[in-house]
Amino acid sequence: MVDFAQLATFQAVIGTGSFEAAARELHVTPSAVSQRIKALERSVGQVLVRRAKPCVATPAGEALVRFAGQVALLEREALAEARDGTRVSIVVNADSLHTWFLPALKAVPGPTYELHTDDEFHTADLLRSGTAMAAVTADKEVVQGCRIERLGVMRYLACGQAGASTAVLYNRKxxxxxxxxxxxxxxxxxxxxxxxxxAIRIGLGWGMVQEWIAREDIAAGHYVDLHPGRYLDVPLYWQYWKIGSEVLDELTAAVKTAAAPYLRS
Structure with a gap:
């Protein structure tokens, strides 16, 4: 049986990146943090923390990070009526965040939200590490301990000024x-x-633009479809922790509703 003080200490170490910072957060000594981590590792039979700068979870520890976060979420939900609500950590790709995602959060009042952004092909990594409780992702491989819902397809058109040769990318991912x-x-x-x-509108280069933005901009004369008839479809999924969380269940329904007008089925 998991000792919840040890589990909370483990979560603090991974969250803060060091034993000393975890000790300050928990108001205990670094020695107490070290003893709790060692005791947890003995009970699990695996090394859970890679002692580095910053400290990170080992592959064996990643599942425990998710479990620690799930326990914390359920605890916050149980206390939400008497305190200031619960916080939900989500990772979402920039295009979804820029267009359809925020109304889903507004539809579920009560929690506070911590949003992370990453490329849609990498967002599931934050689920695996336990950093996020839910993700908008292009990864259809179900993360252990999570459920998955298909949202639809985000279509992209190659857009820019005629003759544009330099590509515009969001980042190196x-x-x-x-x-x-x-x-x-x-x-x-x-x-x-x-x-x-x-950048694409002013002619700095060409790039892949979400269809509904591209259609409006092309009609307004900001740029052209450089390859008429061609497009790139990216399927998007909603992955979230598989626990009995009312907040996550409500948020899942809101996300599916918000995505529907913007994504192809």
């Missing part, structure tokens, strides 16, 4: 342009969803 044309020789990296679109 962004591979949509590569998937569309293959190798790229010249690239700008612009890690802001709104600035990314603006």
């Amino acid at each position: 962004d591979r949509l342009q590569h998937a569309f044309v293959g190798d790229l020789s010249e690239m700008h990296y612009i890690p802001s969803a709104s600035a990314y679109i603006e």
